[in-house]
Amino acid sequence: ACCLGLFDVENFLGGRKALDADAAVEVVAAKVAEPLGVSLTEAAALVLDVAADNIAGALIQRLSAAGVDPGRCHLFAIGGAGGLFAEAVGRRLGAISSVAFPLSPVFSAFGLSNLPVAHSYETAAGDENETSSRLARLKHRALADMRGEGLDTAAVTFALEGEVAGESRTSLVDLGDMTDLDAAAKAVAGSQPLSLVRLRATMVTPTTDPPAAIPAGEEMKPSSREVSFGGEPTGVSVFEWRSLPAGAVIGGPAVIESDDTTVVVPPGAEVSIGTWGEAVFRFRREA
Numbered sequence: 498a499c500c501l502g503l504f505d506v507e508n509f510l511g512g513r514k515a516l517d518a519d520a521a522v523e524v525v526a527a528k529v530a531e532p533l534g535v536s537l538t539e540a541a542a543l544v545l546d547v548a549a550d551n552i553a554g555a556l557i558q559r560l561s562a563a564g565v566d567p568g569r570c571h572l573f574a575i576g577g578a579g580g581l582f583a584e585a586v587g588r589r590l591g592a593i594s595s596v597a598f599p600l601s602p603v604f605s606a607f608g609l610s611n612l613p614v615a616h617s618y619e620t621a622a623g624d625e626n627e628t629s630s631r632l633a634r635l636k637h638r639a640l641a642d643m644r645g646e647g648l649d650t651a652a653v654t655f656a657l658e659g660e661v662a663g664e665s666r667t668s669l670v671d672l673g674d675m676t677d678l679d680a681a682a683k684a685v686a687g688s689q690p691l692s693l694v695r696l697r698a699t700m701v702t703p704t705t706d707p708p709a710a711i712p713a714g715e716e717m718k719p720s721s722r723e724v725s726f727g728g729e730p731t732g733v734s735v736f737e738w739r740s741l742p743a744g745a746v747i748g749g750p751a752v753i754e755s756d757d758t759t760v761v762v763p764p765g766a767e768v769s770i771g772t773w774g775e776a777v778f779r780f781r782r783e784a
Contacts, residue, residue, distance in 0.1 A: 500525050500541035502724040503581070503752060503761055505735075510756055542727035549582050553589035567591055568781065575604035580753070580760030584768070584778045595778045596771075599738055600707055602757045611704040615697060616642055622659065622691040629682035632657075632675065632696065639698035653700045657681055659691040710743040710774040717745060726750055726763055738774065745770040 499506055499521040506516040522537060530540035560567050572595040574583035580597035587595025600607050616639050620631040640650045657672035670688055675681040675696065685694055719734035736747065738755040746769045747753070749762035753776060760776045762768050768776045 500537055501545075501726070502722055502730060504759060505722065505754065513756075538725040538730070539727055542725070545581075545585070549585035549589060552582060553586045556586070556590060569593070571596060573598075573604075575601045577602040577758050579604075580758050580776065583760060583776070584763055584766050585761075587778055588766075588780055591780065593779070593781055595780070597758070597760050597776045598707070599755060599758070599774045607707070613699050613701045614643065614646070614648060615699045618696045618698070619693050620696075622685050622694050625679075625682045625686045628685045628694065629678050632678055632681055632685075632694070635696045636675065636678070636698075639696065643698060643700065648700055648702075650700075653698050656697045656699070657684070658695045658697065659685065659688055660693050660695065661691055707773050708739075710741065710770055710772060711739070713742050713744040717741060717747075719751070722752065724750065724752060738776075741770045741774065743770055743772050743774075 499516055499518045504516060506518045509516045525541050525544065526537055529535075529544060530537050533540060533543070535543070556572075557567060560570070567590040570590070570592050572583070572587045572590060572592045574580060574586065574595055574597045579601040583595045583597040598604060618635040618639060620635055622628055623631065636655060639655070640653065643653055644650050655675035657675050659670040659672055661668040661670060670691065672681065672684045672688065672694070685691065717736060717740065719736045721732045722735045723730040724733045725731070731750075733750045733752060734747075735752045735754060738753050738758075738760070741747075741753065746767060747762055749766040749768075750764045751762040751768075753760040753762065753768070760768065766778060768778050771777055
């Protein structure tokens with residue numbers, strides 16, 4: 498990407514890290530361009546093409562194994578490099594659309610931070626007295642753990658699940674909540690022979706919405722940079738992601754960048770900006 502001008506080497510991570518473009522040129526020239534007898538920009542474009550082929554191929558294999566048609570899917574391009582490959586991989590899949598997010602580099606972490614806090618504890622099942630005592634200890638442990646995390650344990654809820662070990666597979670048994678220890682112990686004892694009992698402690702915590710895009714109608718003021726898409730470098734528009742209003746449509750070639758991620762809009766492609774600033778490539782109509 499450095500060899501093609503897709504990254505601003507002086508402003509990587511908002512200027513907190515400078516990329517060594519010369520080192521990138523040296524490696525791509527020696528390892529790819531010279532052995533293949535192609536130009537540096539052709540070699541760098543080939544590297545990205547092969548990477549996109551490999552990602553798309555792996556996704557197609559996984560979807561096929563699950564019996565899912567890629568043509569019925571929307572691709573979420575997450576991770577710091579998600580926007581770099583969003584269009585290329587989505588097009589190869591034949592997906593309905595491909596979406597990159599301003600929070601793509603921390604997409605999983607952001608999602609996890611918005612989930613309820615949950616802990617899981619297991620014990621062997623016994624008779625009613627044994628089970629009641631064991632569940633009481635698990636509940637005490639769960640509350641201590643969650644209190645140690647700074648949570649208001651008054652809002653914690655408990656649920657029970659049992660496992661029945663069969664010859665070919667393990668079956669799960671829903672044993673309901675654990676508001677009453679004695680009633681829970683009776684439910685366990687009254688169920689089929691269980692290999693273990695699992696206590697789940699859950700607490701819903703406040704969630705945070707991702708930052709919204711600026712209102713529609715705001716004027717876009719791109720800068721320009723020399724970028725190559727496999728041929729000779731040419732000046733293309735470079736947009737600061739958070740300056741793009743909802744509803745904006747950008748035709749390629751163009752680059753959309755933020756401090757920690759980059760979206761590539763190749764020649765002939767088009768991307769639209771959604772309510773939350775997401776960059777959406779559409780390839781076909783939804784069935």
